[in-house]
Amino acid sequence: MRELKTEYLFDAHFTVSGTMLVGDGGWGMRFIGPVTGGTFEGPKIKGTAKSFGADWSLIRHDKVFEVDVRLALETDDGAFIHMYYGGILDFTEAQVTSLLNGEPAPLVARVHTTPRFETGHPKYLWLNRVVGVAIGEINSTVDPSTIDYSVYALR
Secondary structure: OOOOOEEEEEEEEEEEOOOEEEEEOOOEEEEEEEEEEEEEEOOOOEEEEEEEEEEEEEEEOOOOEEEEEEEEEEEOOOOEEEEEEEEEEOOOHHHHHHHHOOOOOOOEEEEEEOOEEEOOOHHHHHHHHOOEEEEEEEEOOOOOOEEEEEEEEEO
């Protein structure tokens, strides 16, 4: 058996607002949530999330909530990085049903994702080789427009 090892990269705090309902195109109910900003910071990297990018979420017919996020990061020293990740937002079936019915519900859940990165900046080329794992949390009872992550590189 092989051991799974990780290296901590950074914590991130992203904001999303103005979510749009696309509807059911055959795979499930599609929502688009524009990423409006945020911050990230770790031992080797720090900066902000730019105010463009989005989460193209899908509530599948089996009531599993998939995330599909693409966004731009800018480091504190001026490098631009494309971050993209998919994963599962672990809402209960009752939470998903409330969302689909347009009912307000406290949404507190974990999200597990697999981040990847692209950059041409020489200082951060190491990110192009990273396959990441991240654990996040959404808590609409605290702030419905934010999601927080801890991001790790698989080693």
